[in-house]
Each structure stands twice: as C-alpha cells, then as structure tokens.
Amino acid sequence: MTTTDTGGSGSFSSPYLDRIRTMRHVRNGKERVIEAILFVAAFCAVAVTVAIVAILLYEASTFFEHVSLVEFLTGTEWTPLFERARYGMLPLLVGTVVTSAIAFLVAGPLGFLIAMYLSEFAPPKLAEVLKPFLELLAGVPTIVYGYFALLFVTPLLQKLIPGLPGFNMLSAGLVMGLMIVPYVASIAEDAMRAVPMALREGSYAMGATRFQTAMWVVLPASFSGVMAAFVLGISRAVGETMIVAIAAGQQPNFTFDPREPAATITAYIVQVAMGDLPHGSIGYQSIFAVGLVLVVITLFFNLIGQMLRRRIREVY
Template sequence: MSAVATPSTESQTARVSAGLAQRRLRKVKEKVIEAILFLAACTAVATTVAIVVILLWESSAFFEHVSIVEFLTDTQWTPLFTEKHFGILPLLSGTLVVAGVALAVAVPLGIIIALYLSEFAPHSVRETVKPFLEMLEGVPTVVYGYFALLFVTPLLQKILPDLPGFNMLSPGIVIGIMIIPYVSSVSEDAMRAVPMAMREGSYAMGATRFQTATRVVLPAAFSGVVASFILGISRAVGETMVVAVAAGQQPNFTWNPMEPAATLTAYIVQVSLGDLPHGSLEYQTIFAAGITLVFLTLGFNVLGHFLRQRFREIY
C-alpha cells in the first residue's frame, strides 16, 4: 500500500520549509550586514592609504628637483625667496619646540587631573569636572590662536620683557592647555580600569591613598597613560591655527621657544592661501612638508606602540 500524506505531515513539512527559508534569509542578511561593516572598516584604511599615496606622488615631483640630502640637512627654508633653499630643519625644529612646550604643560597637568578624578574625587565632582574638561576640545582652534596672541603673549611679556610679539612659547602653552583633555581623559580611563584588588592589596600592606595612586595605580595603567601621551603629541604636532596666528610664519632654525618660528602646518597654510601656480616647485613644497609631518606623526605612534607593549609586559 502506498503511503498517503496526512494533513499533519503536510503542515510539518511546510513548517520545516518555512524554517529553512527563514534561516537562509537570516544568513543572507548577516552576510550583507557583515559586508557593510567590512566596507565601513575599510573606509578609514582606504582614506589613510589615499592620503599617503597622494602625498608621495606629489612630493616625488619635488624631490626630482631637490635632493633628499639637501632637504634633510640644509638649515634654511626659503622656497618663496629669490635665493631658494629647501632645508626642512627650520620647520621641523619649530614643530618640535612647540610640541615640546605643549607636552611640558599638558602631561603633568593631565596626569594630576587624571589621578585626582580617578582616585580622590567624589562621584559628583567627577561628573561635573570631566564634562567641563571635554568642553575644551570643542573650542575652535582659531580662538585659541587669538587667545595666545592677545592674552598669553602680553602676559608673558610682563614676566619676560624681551619676549617678541610672535614666539613659540605662547602658542606652545596654549596648545598644552588645549590637549589637556586628551591626556587626562584617556589616562583616567586607564586608571579606572585597574582592578580594585590591586588597590585593596596596597591598602592592606599599609600604603596611604596617595602612595597607592602613585605607586600602584599609575604604574599599572602606564600603557594607557603612554597612549594618552602619543595622542597629545599627535594633536600638538598637527595643530595649525594656533601656531599660524601666534608663532609667526618666518622659518627660523632655533630651539629657543622665546623666538618666532614657523611650523610644518603653518607653512602649509601660508602657501595654500597664496597665489602660487599649481604644479610649480614652490607649490610642491607643501607636499614635501606634508609627507614629513606624516612620517613624524607615524614615528611618534610607532614609539608609543613599543612603549605600551613594553610596559604592558612589565606590569
């Protein structure tokens, strides 16, 4: 006798078929979502690669006329003058001096603020102070530039009468104030991630709250603190408007922060706003300065990566 399909069997088959169809549809949806997320993740990488490729392509035309040895060793940068020199050292020294002054301000203040918010401040104080710190990130940098030129520089001139109107000290201090939120916020997050058991063990050994914060929590969170340093350095090196307004735009090979100088970013702004013809050697100098800035930032980030790995292994 041949088997006859009953209504119950047919309904079970229909349910199984519907379940398989839903499963296939769900897998298709998951694949589509996965592809969208992959493309979104690739966007940042593709943008970075495109920027580097464009800078290398444009700067290669510059290095066809200027040797890399002259570019890296000459102490004069006068591509816009009659007697042309193409040494990047004046712009590089100005950039490093401003960034150094900024870090001298931001690092100690940022660490102190992070220690206080993480280990000593009540919850209400932390929730009040941290948003105000983060508000500093939203202030336009051109405002910081005029703040440095019109307020900080005259204030410093009362202490240092010989300080010129344009100098690297004033914008360096203001940039340091500007990047304090980067250092303090990342450092505080790293300190709060330290397990409470390490603090309790320190208290059990008789350590005070301050000793625990400085000798246990800070070393344990040092990899995150180093990450905040690198973030601050990258922000200071890439700052444009503050130095363009308050540091002067004359390249000057000096390590004295009380003298005027130009930075890599300020020079790029200066040339980009001028009337130099596109494709000229003078115009191509901005791409040479840009690729120098990229490699400088990359070097700081690589150094920070190795420091984080080393201290993570120690602690």
C-alpha cells in the first residue's frame, strides 16, 4: 500500500500534476491567441469604418471651404459640371429618397411575406427548393438589373403611363425593390426560423391558428431580425448605383414625381469618378461631401432600427 504525502514542509509534485499544469498552460495560450485573432478582426472592422468617415470628413472639409454649408444643404440646383456651378444637393437627395422609397415599398412587404411563408407555411421540401432560387437573385449583377429596368420595365410602364420618359425614377425604384427582395426575405426568414419551436407549440396548445401564431408569437420574437432585414434592405437601396445610373438618368432634377428622370447621390459619384471633372477641383471634392451625406443617411436608418427594436422589447 502506497501513500502520498502532501503535508509537511512543502507540496508534493508528481509527473501527473506537472502534465496537468502543462496542458492548462497550453490551453490558456491557445485561448489567448484565439482572443487576439478575434480582437484584431473586430478592430479591423471598426478601423475601416473610422478610416472611411475620417477620409470623407477631411476631403469634405476642403469642399466646404469654398461652398457654403447652407447652400449645399438647401440649394435646389446641382450643376457642378457647368461653367456657372451650383452646389445645392437637394436634387440628388430627393432622387435618392424617392427611388429608395419606391424600392422599399416593393421589397419590404414582398420580402416579409416571402419570409413568413418560407418559415411558417411552406412544406420543408418546398422551402428547400424555393430559397436557393430566391437567393440566386442576389447574385445577379446590378448592371443586368439596370438594363432590365431600361429595356423591359420602362417600355412596359410606358404602355400603362402614356408620356412616361425613357429615364424615370419609377422604373429604377421598382427594379431596385425586386433586387433587394432576397436580402430582406433571407434575413427575415432566418430570424423567424430561429424562434424556439416551444413558443409555437405553446401557441397552438392555446388554440391559436398558424397565422395567429406567426403574427402574434413568431413576429414579435423575431422582430429584431426582421428590422435588421428592413434596415439592410433600405440601406442597400440607398447605396445602389448602376440601376439608377442606367434607368433613372443622370439629370439632377428637384422633383418628387417618380415619373420624372433624376440623378441620385451614387449616380453622381459614378459620373464624376469616370473623369468628368479634374482631380482636386471643387467639383471633384463634392463627391466626398455627398458621400458623407450618404453615410449620415445610412446611420439614420440604423438608429431608427435600434429605436424600434428597443420599443418592441418594452412592449413584449
């Protein structure tokens, strides 16, 4: 019979305990390496965002040294390519808002209904077939959507709306909405599927129908994900370039009529980036000013999403 002496003047150290300590040190070292990698990844995302905003602020400050901020935000003429340049960005802002609003009116309800059907009503085998086809739309190049709007949707609308110009915000907005439907539907459907099945079973046990369960149990539980889908969708619409550049035209018009042609912020940035204005000129610097406005608009939509998420959590 053997005994282990752990008392007395010192602690007993065995090869077994040394091995445990070594394994613990190795495990802790691996954990620290993984934490460092994750920190670097998160830091890179934050650093890139900060760098983009910093560059926009720096370049835009040069523009605002020559152009009044009041004129930029309230002016209704945007003619940086003319000899008598005007830098009122309201025409670009209105064009962006109108096309994005049309796109969201299409993609929001349609994407939500598709997500609800795939998550709550579609048979599993049918959902497995439909979802890949839906996500396939997200892989279509936006320039293809642009020419689809110009060559198919616009002629179709001209038959319904006599006198509709060849370039118009309505056609661009409708096709933009179709383009972002997969983003909204996919993210919203994933959020709904993440709701625990126990909540659905409890609702069914109380006598609720499938539709009632979807609207009053699944939707509130997945509201954060659904709002994230909407915010991502409208942010995608605000930042879309090729569809509006091809189908809506590049003429800055201060009009809320979707039947009229107009230019958006992104379309103007593309127009200048193609070399219409010399590098370093005031007109060229204007793309950083309007780009900063685009960032602010996207931030605004994200803040709205955060406020809605907090409110729905308080209600439920």
